[in-house]
Amino acid sequence: MSVGIRHDDLRRRNRAMVISAVRRAGQPSRTEIAATTGLSHSTISAISADLIQEGILTESKASEPTALKRGRPQIGLALNPEAAAVLTVVLSLNFLSVAVIDYAGQVIAEEQRRLDTLVMPRDELIGECLAIVRRRLQDPDLDVGSVARIAMGIQGITDSHARAMLWSPITPLTDIPFADILEREFGIPATMENDCNMMAVALRWRDPERYRDNFIAILLSHGIGMGLVLKGELFTGTHSSGGEFGHMIHRPGGALCRCGRRGCVEAYAGNYAIWRSAMEISEDAAPTDVGDADMRALAAKARQTDGPEREAYRRAGEALGFGLGSLFALIDPAPVAMVGVSAAAFDLIEPALREAIAQTAGGQHSNSISFDTEPNELPLIREGCAMRALTFVDQEIFAPGVQARSSAGKIVA
Amino acid sequence: MSVGIRHDDLRRRNRAMVISAVRRAGQPSRTEIAATTGLSHSTISAISADLIQEGILTESKASEPTALKRGRPQIGLALNPEAAAVLTVVLSLNFLSVAVIDYAGQVIAEEQRRLDTLVMPRDELIGECLAIVRRRLQDPDLDVGSVARIAMGIQGITDSHARAMLWSPITPLTDIPFADILEREFGIPATMENDCNMMAVALRWRDPERYRDNFIAILLSHGIGMGLVLKGELFTGTHSSGGEFGHMIHRPGGALCRCGRRGCVEAYAGNYAIWRSAMEISEDAAPTDVGDADMRALAAKARQTDGPEREAYRRAGEALGFGLGSLFALIDPAPVAMVGVSAAAFDLIEPALREAIAQTAGGQHSNSISFDTEPNELPLIREGCAMRALTFVDQEIFAPGVQARSSAGKIVA
DNA sequence: ACTATTTTTTTGAGGCTCGAAAAAAAGCCT
DNA sequence: AGGCTTTTTTTCGAGCCTCAAAAAAATAGT
Structure with missing residues (x-):
């Protein structure tokens, strides 16, 4: 023990x-x-x-x-900025980005690429990730030896040890042990982090006043994700990255979710769900990809006229509100940050959300629950990955325990 | 920090x-x-x-x-059994019990009393608690000086610092700072613990093989409560004892719950809810108290004939299943212990529960989720309080930190 | 009785933090 | 300018704590 x-x-x-x-x-x-x-x-x-x-x-x-x-x-x-460097890899829908960051936290190099993540075969997806990292590491301006850690962030579920992607909406592939793959290829310790968890980490560094010991970061995008900090610690599941807020059940047997089940919060509040509802397509219809521009247009229309678009956002707010109410029943209320493209439409979501949450036990004093919005999730995810990697270097490399000291350079399995 | x-x-x-x-x-x-x-x-x-x-x-x-x-x-x-002693107080519906336990964990004295908790005024309820403790402490067989800690357990919500009862179904009274009251009266450090949390603590000591790092204890009684251990630590809310599983939302706007809201899990799975459903009373009807004997008779009838009684248990199972599914979406699945009088009717609940949980994202591999039942919650609660108090003595009194050492006997505020 | 084996205690060394005192590096005042 | 005050940083010795190795203790086997 x-x-x-x-x-x-x-x-x-x-x-x-x-x-x-x-x-x-x-x-x-x-x-x-x-x-x-x-x-x-x-x-x-x-x-x-x-x-x-x-x-x-x-x-x-x-x-x-x-x-x-x-x-x-x-x-x-x-x-000392030159004490070490870390590398972040963020893989999201059709987009791959890498950054090299010095020990003081400044970005010293970056590279971005578009990919068709949804259709790429396994080898190719892994190959693209390795290639972009290799290009950065081979940059003559960079002292390769100083890269002490790689943190990769991905939209989707990772395992609780931050080693592998288990499932992701951006690809049909599953169970890719990216951390092991990167470590084997480059000999640099690596982790595979969940995007929403990294958002939460980043928020804490950005604004420690507001986001200190207890808060929630919710990603309102194609899917619904959550990063949760409780009592100063990032909350993860026991086996997976956990916190699958989007797949709490809102209405048993209800609308069809991207996960194949019915009635999840996401099936009412994900981009595809809002779109489906606004277009008055059946709740049983298969989820479709909706671009950010289309979502912004939808929000504009909803603001303009009181039609099915506005109703769609109302229903999304209701689902989020009841979901948050259930969550707050378990953990007590905390400040919330809404992140992602639909966070820009939070004005359309908020009234129904507050109304719903007020009907739940967890939503007592619902007026005191404060929401903040941040439309752009990618910078947050990268910042979170960077801080994750840097604090690893702080603790595991510059203040090593007995094991690490006796076997410097050896990758912990 | x-x-x-x-x-x-x-x-x-x-x-x-x-x-x-x-x-x-x-x-x-x-x-x-x-x-x-x-x-x-x-x-x-x-x-x-x-x-x-x-x-x-x-x-x-x-x-x-x-x-x-x-x-x-x-x-x-x-x-050494004589190194110290602790005292447990368990307050539940119409029932108050006290036990003195030696340092090795053996019960050396106990006393129990029936009270009308639902109608007692504040002073009287507190007075009865103090009186029963005083009688035990004045027992000539007991070396009073050795009682180093009091742990009080109560059905209901306590604050996260284990100082006060905030709300309880056993009394209309709220916000009673029992820990402070006991400390002031007897000069012995005390805590006020939530019943379901103590059940979880006790289960861990009883069967560390099964209940080690991640498990859930659910109380199926008049209300629905939960004690949750995650990563080896008791999970509590940030402000309250937390884990109000019974008040997660099962059906938005649904059946009337004892908490005054609608659609909570408890409004379908609490004793009163099962009774209401079996008697085919409206879901809007106010919750009524149902005795344990009546519940056992109801379960017997449900086993015998396929009528509204059986349907009531089915609906309870469904609510519990969807609730657990949402919970498992957040924390990943874990072993479950069902405790309380309706745990004896778990055979009636389980099929619908498993069916519901299989429809949720958190319920993947729902067959591998294992349930255990324990009809009698009171001994568990007492054991949990005892272990809580004893481990406090272990850590705070026999291995005191600097602060405690310099101010022995002073009660930490 | 003697040896082998395992557990427990003793002993000396090394390392860490702490408090007190000293040293360093300014600004303030005459 | 020169001495004085104030605040920060470093130095030094004392007191603990843990560890490894050696010694002591206690028992079974031969």
Whole structure:
């Protein structure tokens, strides 16, 4: 079961804590770090001396316009951008993008490509991913050896260990162990992350005030996805990436969902469902792909006239509201971020959503539940992947445990 | 944010680990503890010498019929029953029970009382609880000073810090801070726990093989409650005890629930809902109390003839199945324990439940989801409270952190 | 009685954090 | 300018903790 704390773990954990304090705070002084971590000044001094000597941190003398104060000025500590680099791969519908990011979090190279993900055979899809990564790694401007981690994000379900894509709406293929494939090809540790989870991670870094310990990121796109942070931790399923909010049951035996089942929230609130409803096509009709431009036109029409388009958004709001109500019954209410193309139509969705949620036990005080919108999910996913990879480097490479230390470079299976 | 590890914390944590290893394993030898905790023999030897000297552990020479082996025989370590005692209070519909339990987990005294919880005024209800505790504490056979912790369990919603009852079906009263009340009255640290959470805790101690890291305990009684363990941790809401499975929405705008809303799972699967449906009373009718004997008679009738009684159980199964399907979409499937009087009628519920769950995304491989039943919830709740209180003593009193050490006896607010 | 085997304790070394004191690096004041 | 104050950072010794190795203890087999 839970394991004892060894004597060496102590330093390792406190190192990790100092690094993470610097990553969060930007340019904290040693004194500030001591205050936030609760460790003594002497300990922080010793650890940061080590980290600077190892090239992980740097002293940034040129601190911001220092508020004129008496006493020895604080010396800001910053992440050394050259300490390492990470690579992010984001695979979404018909689109593949890669970025190389330095240790301080700045993008230093990127590349994007259009693909027909829906029809590509397995080998080709994997091949395209490997090829784009290889091109970036072979960039002469880049010191290849410094790429310490790859984080790949994909729309769809991944396993709970972040190793494989289990199922995805962007391809009929299933069970592709992308993390293992990337590690085998490039010898760099990799993970396979769920898109909505990465959105949640990114939101937390973007706005820690609002998105701190408990919040929900919901992707309103072709499908409905969710990333959930509870008590400061990303919530995942026990076997899969979990949080399949879109496939909670809204109406037993109801509209046909893309997953082949009936009555899921997504079957009322996914792009295809809103489209189907607005066009007054049967609820039993097979889901079709709807482009972002078409969805924006639909929203415009719904705003203009009170017809089936507006009703379609109303029904989507109702499904989302009852779904959120059920979710809130389980976890208590939390702030929500709506992301994706239909988040731009949240004005059409919100009234019915609030009305529905007010009818649920989880929606008590539904007026106090706050929603935020962000129409563009891709930057969020990439940012999330970047932070995921960087914090891995922080913890597993620059503050390694006993196992990792004895077998540097070996990929953990 | 997260705080650094001090040097003194190390010993504290490892002490706690040794104690918990003994509590889990029964009579482990030092060598076994070293193996399970991963600490060295010398460390375990030093820590256990301390604990024995302080009267927390004892060496149990008279170990079980030792498998004849060469070498120095292992000396079993056991919890010293006299090291401390805890007190459990369980308040349920019309029933109040108290037990005193020694440090090794044996019940050493108990008392039970019938009350009219539904109609008692606030002062009287609190007064009865205090009186029954006081009687047990004043028992001359009991060394009062040794009672180190009180855990109170109640049917209903508690806050996430386990301090107060927020709402309960057994009384119209709300927001009673029982933990504070007990602490003020007796000067003993106390917590206020949710019944279903305690059921889950108890199941884990009873059968750690089956109920280890991920499982669900569902109370099928007047209302529907849930205790959820995910990744080895009890899952609670962010503000409340959470996990209000019974108030997930089964059918928007559907049958009237005891909570005043419509379409909750409970409005189809709670005792009153099954009764209402079997008697062919309107779904809009106000919930009524149904005795356990009546429910058993109803189940018998349903088994005998295919009438409205059987249909009522079928509809309960359907609601539970779709509810579990939605839950499993969020957390992935896990073993389920059905507890309470209607668990005895699970044979009537199961077919429709499995049929419904198979129609949900979370219910993939629904045949592999296993159900267990336990008709009697009260012993489980008491056991859970006992283990809760005992592990608190293990961790907070016998392996105290810096704060607790410097202010012994002070109640943490 | 002696040896082999296994468990437990003892001992010394090394490492970590902490508090106190010293050193460093400014601004402030006369 | 020079001394003083204030604040940050570093240094140093003390006290713990864990670990590995060696020693001691306890028993079965021969």
